[in-house]
Amino acid sequence: MEQPNLDYIEQLARGDESIKKTLIDVIKTEFPDEIKDYYISLELKDFKKIESNVHRIKHKFSILGLVKSYNKANEFEHSLREHQLNLKEHQDFDKILTAISEYLKTI
Amino acid sequence: MDCIVIDDEKMARVIIKTLCDQIKSLNLLKEFSGAIQAIKYLDINKVDLIFLDIHMPNFSGLDFIKTLKNPPKIIFTTSDPKFAIEAFEYDFIVDYLLKPIELKRFKKAIKKVERELLVQSQLNKDEEPEIKNDFYVNIDRRLIKIDLTSIYLIEAKGDYINIKTEDKNYVVHSTLKKIEEKLPDLLFLKVHRSYIINVKKIIDIEDNSVLIKKDVVPISRSKRAELMKRLDLL
Numbered sequence: 615m616e617q618p619n620l621d622y623i624e625q626l627a628r629g630d631e632s633i634k635k636t637l638i639d640v641i642k643t644e645f646p647d648e649i650k651d652y653y654i655s656l657e658l659k660d661f662k663k664i665e666s667n668v669h670r671i672k673h674k675f676s677i678l679g680l681v682k683s684y685n686k687a688n689e690f691e692h693s694l695r696e697h698q699l700n701l702k703e704h705q706d707f708d709k710i711l712t713a714i715s716e717y718l719k720t721i
Numbered sequence: 722m723d724c725i726v727i728d729d730e731k732m733a734r735v736i737i738k739t740l741c742d743q744i745k746s747l748n749l750l751k752e753f754s755g756a757i758q759a760i761k762y763l764d765i766n767k768v769d770l771i772f773l774d775i776h777m778p779n780f781s782g783l784d785f786i787k788t789l790k791n792p793p794k795i796i797f798t799t800s801d802p803k804f805a806i807e808a809f810e811y812d813f814i815v816d817y818l819l820k821p822i823e824l825k826r827f828k829k830a831i832k833k834v835e836r837e838l839l840v841q842s843q844l845n846k847d848e849e850p851e852i853k854n855d856f857y858v859n860i861d862r863r864l865i866k867i868d869l870t871s872i873y874l875i876e877a878k879g880d881y882i883n884i885k886t887e888d889k890n891y892v893v894h895s896t897l898k899k900i901e902e903k904l905p906d907l908l909f910l911k912v913h914r915s916y917i918i919n920v921k922k923i924i925d926i927e928d929n930s931v932l933i934k935k936d937v938v939p940i941s942r943s944k945r946a947e948l949m950k951r952l953d954l955l
Contacts, residue, residue, distance in 0.1 A: 643731075673800050
């Protein structure tokens with residue numbers, strides 16, 4: 615499984631540590647809330663909301679350099695748009711969320 | 722270039738701010754997490770450019786652009802390439818940036834906006850009517866420049882016209898009709914078949930005459946209503 619990285623954030627910050635810190639702080643604050651919202655929507659089986667949650671979360675995948683995971687999230691989002699909760703896609707998505715959550719604790 | 726960003730995701734707004742900070746010509750005025758707040762802001766504030774997310778809950782970026790009466794330039798910022806064709810149906814949408822946005826691509830989009838704004842300002846300039854401040858009259862084979870704003874009265878005298886200015890009078894071989902064509906409508910009015918007056922120089926109006934400097938000028942009945950319309954009456 616691919617690992618999250620800070621390449622994009624470092625590229626944006628261009629060596630400015632305060633910018634890098636701001637970007638990391640925002641992702642560390644926003645990501646847990648987005649996951650929470652995602653699981654609430656899942657419990658409610660509100661497909662439109664789950665799709666919207668996945669759409670927001672997948673941006674974080676791309677920010678953290680997770681290209682393959684981003685593509686998988688796209689497929690998951692597409693299935694949700696069709697009101698289908700594909701178990702494999704759902705499990706894969708959840709694994710990525712866990713991996714990112716663990717990674718954010720280390721930075 | 723004054724701009725705003727509309728995106729429900731804070732990380733996306735911070736990234737746009739970071740990118741804007743790296744381009745001197747950009748002045749990011751405000752960030753909005755929803756389109757509705759931005760509409761209220763744009764009701765009373767003018768911006769040159771909006772960075773707009775398409776996929777937002779309740780009110781999407783595409784819904785938002787339909788509410789704009791005088792849309793500024795817009796750059797879509799989105800994770801979804803599927804709206805690109807629809808987005809470019811609007812001529813004020815300059816570019817479509819896919820997230821995560823890279824600085825190089827961002828700079829390219831800004832250059833595109835700057836180019837379009839430049840073309841737009843040149844077009845606007847071409848459309849602006851040229852305001853003339855003076856013209857030349859031929860007196861005894863000499864071309865004399867007359868400042869339009871200094872003229873207070875022009876009267877017809879047979880084959881000649883008498884142009885009266887603050888400092889001097891000029892008798893010119895011409896007709897009122899010819900000179901009327903050279904005068905700005907905003908400033909001058911033909912109040913009688915023999916008189917054109919500068920409406921800004923009127924001292925008072927009494928019945929069918931007008932006092933300009935020391936000259937009392939008759940007003941045709943047909944011109945009186947038009948003259949009254951021009952005056953800033955209390």
